Amino acid sequence: MMLLFPIHHHPVLLLCIILLIGILAAAHDKEPYVMRISCGAREDITTKPSDTLWYRDFGYSGGKFTNAAVPSFIEPLLKTLRYFPQSDGLENCYTISMIPRGYYQVRVFFALIADPGFGNEPIFDISVKGTQIYSLKPGWSNVDDQSFVEAFVFVTDSSLAACFHSTGHGDPSVLSIEILQVDDNAYSFASLWGKWTVLRTAKRLTCGSAKSAFDEEYGSSQWGGNRFWLGTSIFPDSGQPISTNHSITQTAISPNFYPEKLYQSAIVGDDEQPDLSFQMEVNPNRNYSIWFHFSEIDPNITGGGQRVFDILINGDIVFENVDIFRRMGGNYAALVLNKTVEVTGRTLIITLRTIHGSHALINAIEIFELILAESRTSVVEVQALENLKTSLGLPHRLGWNGDPCVPQQHPWSGVDCHYDRKSGHWVIDGLGLDNQGLKGFLPNDISKLRHLQSINLSNNNLYGAIPSSIGTIAGLQTLDLSYNQLNASIPETLGQLMSLQILNLNGNHLSGRVPANLGGRPLHRASFNFTGNAGLCGIPGLRACGPHLSLAAKIGIAFGALFGLLLVLLCILIWWKRRANILRAQKIAASREAPYAKSRFTRDVQMTKHHSVQDQTRTSPESASNLLS
Known part of the structure; x- marks a missing residue:
């Protein structure tokens, strides 16, 4: 491009060009993002000979801290590690957030626990951003370049998870994690x-x-x-x-x-x-x-x-x-x-x-x-599962960490997945968490797992109501919530599940009428079980219900009762107000008439005395004698 006018005649343009050059130069000269974590460390550490800074291990979930026995001379001189007992779950992750988008070298060093009571070297799998990159081989602690794994990955969503998957051969133990930004190409x-x-x-x-x-x-x-x-x-x-x-x-x-x-x-x-x-x-x-x-x-x-x-x-x-x-x-x-x-x-x-x-x-x-x-699991469904994990109080042993569906070799326990070609993501099509001792409730956003075909949460201690939002999971074929502590009524929305073939709600504390659009479904080769709920009624095998009222009728009765109560309260208020007014008026009248009554009484006594004297004066002696005779 050729300029058609001298730049020095346009100082504003010249200043903008200088600023732009400065910004580009600064962007080129910026230092790459670096994060080094000394696993199990409670404070930051600097190691020789290059004065490398390692951040303390803080804010990451799962596992336990202990001392490390470094098996190779190439490993950083760090003294602690984090290990993950199988009781904490089979999947454990370090998730680092707020990472600039770009290309990264990720390196994880392994170490042995400095305690002979922990047995031999552990064998486990490692994944980064949901992709399994390595499986440790027996004897790794005796081979220098097998005491770490390194991979180059792209970060496009500002976070990176490095996960360690137990294979049943010892507890995964990690010495350090490095995340180093490199050139995008x-x-x-x-x-x-x-x-x-x-x-x-x-x-x-x-x-x-x-x-x-x-x-x-x-x-x-x-x-x-x-x-x-x-x-x-x-x-x-x-x-x-x-x-x-x-x-x-x-x-x-x-x-x-x-x-x-x-x-x-x-x-x-x-x-x-x-x-x-x-x-x-x-x-x-x-x-x-x-x-x-x-x-x-x-x-x-x-x-x-x-x-x-x-x-x-x-x-x-x-x-x-x-x-x-x-x-x-x-x-x-x-x-x-x-x-x-x-x-x-x-x-x-x-x-x-x-x-x-x-x-x-x-x-x-x-x-x-x-x-x-690996393609990742749908973000919406991951968030829904995280909320479900919290509301159900899932124990650590289930290991719901990292991505639910990938790596494919290590999905979350009790979670079934399939790849949705339309969206390009993995989605959840099954939940099987029966007999897990769960003590929680079902959240409303379980409906965000819209690809579910089966839900089995039977034989736990779930309480609360069945979310009406479950009725929006159109493809649901099996819903087993039997033998829990669920209460309230059965949502009418469950009748919208036209694919539902198995519905087990038995052994709960549900009450009210079984929705009519569910009561007749077993005639169409579906298997529904409502027994063991003393408060339920309305279908064969349960107690009879009273007269059935539609929702509109129930709302009408409620409004009528409320109106009647308000009317009675209004009448009482009016009567009380009227009576108060009458009493107040009588009191005022009495206070005004008191002096007048006293003066009138005095006048009547005086007049009586006056008339008595006159009567005695008017009576003659003859009349008196006649009266005596």
Whole structure:
């Protein structure tokens, strides 16, 4: 794009461009995300020689802390571990949240419990983000590069779970967990690579040097992670070591950021065995990505054609006529070649066959097993199961940790899954938690497990009501809640379950009328059991119910009774108010008439006396004598 006007005439535009450049530079120079956990540690720890910081083990569920016996010299010098007794469940996880989206190197170190009473080394499986990446092999504690597992995974949802699955051979014990962000395009190869691929490190060798080392000791870029290179000075029965102090070009380059020191030693074929050959045991019928590292560090090679060789994998030529000097234009420059192959057997054989000139040479080899990342369980259904776990009070021994359905080798106990091609996620189609001593209630959001075909929670101690939302699980065929402590009435919504073939609600404390749309269903080859509920009525085998009232009638009666009660209260209130008014009026009248009555009484007495005197005056003596006679 060409600017049609001078930038210096537009200071605002110039400032924006400078800010943009600064932001891009800052984003490029930012440090990668790093999380290291010292399992079982109660405080942060720094280990030598690289002053590596390990965070304390806090906020993760399950397991117990104890002291560690480190079985390998390559392990970090940590003194504690976390182990997971089988009584805590068969699946236990470290879940780390708030992780920036990106590509990560995940490494888990194992250790032995520092107590002879715990028996021999444990054998267990490891998964990362729901994908099983490794199964420990017997004798791992005696093999240096088997005391840890390492994989490269994409994080797209800001969280990462590393889980440990018991196989019944001892208690899984974990020394440390590392989560190291690497370049988003690290170890990119062909069309198989991507967010659906997990790369598990099967072997990583630095050739010509007997000393094993990590990238940190090599002083490499942080964006390369922190790879462990197992030192080897000779391939089995072939080769001899050479080394140099000369600087090497084309090394710490994005996206893999290999350390320079990796290319300063090599193995070269000898006269007795000019070809170099290396073999290892692998998992059959898997794809493997193999990375070859070369640098012409022999000063006697001064031109092209002086060292030419082929690279074969299990007898097939994958790179022909490799000439390091000619490809890189001289000595002391790093050349990296990558090939992905399918291995059908249990052995991977790498051969460098000399074609012309000096014997074949190699500086380092990396071998990764390609593992198809598992699709995760639907987030909505995982949340519903987590709520169910809480409301049912599931014991730790059931081990509901991590992803319910994956890895497929270790689903949650009592959970049946199937892959839903339409959504691209695993979903839950069965719950079988009968006879588990559960003491809780059924949450309303159990209906979010909308793919359920069977629910069996019989012979527990569940209480409360049956959620009406269960009636929205359209495909439900079996519902067994028998022999619990459930109460209240049977939801009418259960009658909407047209696929329901088995309904066992017997042995509870349910009451009320059995919904009519359930009462007649057994005639259609369904098996329903309502016995053992003293309060239920309405179908043969249960007590008879009173007159059946519809819901509308029940609501009408309730409103009528409420209206009548309000009317009676209103009448009482009016009567009480009227009586109070009358009494108040009488009291007022009495208080007003009292002085008038007293004066009238006095006047009547005086008038009586006055009339008596007048009557005596008017009476004559003759009349009095006549009256006497």
